[in-house]
Amino acid sequence: MKSLLDRFLSYVRVDTQSDPKSDSTPSTDKQWVLAKQLFEELKDIGLVEVTMDEKGYIMATLPANLEKEVPVIGFVSHYDTSPDFTATGVNPRIIKDYDGKDIVLNSEKNIVLSPDYFEDLLLYKGQDLIVTDGTTLLGADDKAGVAEIVTAMEYLIAHPEIRHGKVRIGFTPDEEIGRGAHHFDVEQFGAEWAYTMDGSQIGELEYENFNAARAKITARGKSVHPGYAKDKMVNAIGIITEFASRLPGEEVPEKTSGREGFFHIHHLEGSIESASLEMIIRDHDRARFEDRKRFLELIVAELNQKYPNALDIEMKDQYYNMREKVEPVYHIVEIAKEAMEQLGIAPIIKPIRGGTDGSQLSFKGLPCPNIFAGGHNFHGKYEYVPIQSMEKAVEVIIRICELTAGKS
Template structure:
């Protein structure tokens, strides 16, 4: 059969069901996964995979879903994997998501009914100009939508259904991996690469239709712990050293015109405080450090520590600790050694009827770390936009294009084997 002749998509139905299951992860949790509710969706995915005849589908204790679509060819084909994450961002509520389908979008402002202050405007979302005549899905105004990355999950699930029902599409073994906790940087902490058994992978976690990302930020986390001196406030003169005030001073001392998400673009890196907590006696600030050039992370960290040292020195009796934690590295450092994995995906995007665009991402995906774990893994569009907030949206047609891209990738690996 011709892949592009497929019309019986179920990806939109999958997606609208999945986003109604709250799977928000929690950066402050020490459990694996960070929230047990992520398993609610994962268990459903296993049930649906088993119902398709994918007999080895299972959920492990850490919240990872593994499954294999068996080969239907005599050729020896490299084993490939498609991966998405089930969790949604802690930045906006994922409870009681109400997906709305705006059919036949014609460029109008989308006023979300549960909070009419939330308006998705074409002027602010220029990619909407490519959606004229399409069906755009949003949330209702109280929550994020969850296209990051339940669009990717829905697309992989629909592609799995189509492959299982259409043996004329020849392919090798295809592994499916659904991960928890990607949004808090722990998405592949407990992946069993040996059990997964794939040689190459693709995360379905990108944005605009037709795009492939083979380059991410390199990323570190920094935790600064400030120790002050707590004294009863009634008797604190010349004695108290308030750790919260020091922390606030430190944040205010960061560069105002550079080195922040608000002032950078392209391949410029940044130093970004994401959490502050504490008391008079002790305060903690968590930073994320990002740059496409891995060597520049150390430069950014040295500047941050220099600022910290200068601020803390203004408060006699105060002290600090500065802890760096490696998070992930730019996957291009790995992918440049495996050009075929990217080339096949680019051809697949073209075969699915789009102009393929290779680009870098100002962020990271599970594929960043998977690449360094021995699974070269670029990131393919899933179709979502305006991630992590109430203006998040995705179109039905772009999700369908992602399903076709998955099918073409599977067929191309068999074709060139």
């Protein structure tokens, strides 16, 4: 059997960064490298019904090893990594028996992973951490989840004394750009419910997430020589920054937490003739989410009165809060909670300040809470994952399979 650590390290060294500007699925050809590797690996460890479609969605089956009929459950993770930070040349390093002090990731560039800033590090004093070299992200989001699922399935195959029903697993591309579940065939997957292994800190168990939309606001201007511009020039940059100034200053990611929603401008460019900004809108409450979108439309309408027909807005919903789909089958959360408690893990049930494939899958008919994969500081050079957290995630998967069979 391949070790969890070796499996994870082999995955993160493959660059699978997705691209929001691409219309293909997967959005980048390099995702196919790991997809094909996973496809072969699942067959090699003994899973059956291993498939990979033309869009890079991978599914496989661990057959039941007991005679009674029990629910078919699933586990899902994504193999792409965020476009927010480079994933080329990932060079992971293992910090054995972490001492609670600063970790120098890159001495030449003076990049330090410090508990003074990232306090969660102190939770893992005495454990073994996998960190970056300070020049790339790590890819624990969500290659930790992929490695944990594959390792758990291999363990169950090697230990038939552990009784379980039929288990389906699925790996998706492009989750980081909001498309991970777009082409996921829930009917083909054939599970009654599933769990995404895509959370962070050990113990996280989530069945609430943001309602999410994205928006692009474009401003049109008129360029005139600045010396003769009075009452003639229309500066698109000025209009787009005026739009941005109308947004509530306290409702941004860096000033909100818990169930507080936000507006987040993540891209801004322009000239006098044309300027645009791209942003995301997030809120756990559906009514407030709709209010936020109407607020943006109102700003555009008001500015178009001031600068006739200068602004356009394009807005599109991305996903919704899966709570409304999971609560009616809350026993699936309770099974995961019980699995953690039996393993000595304190469940941390809290809303996700983001989304997972599970949010879209839940609305496609596959209720799908989210379970920790172990990583921290996703999407950047300070990303790390404790090996012990990954090992516990594997144990949780196995115990959920046992509990589901035992409760039927």
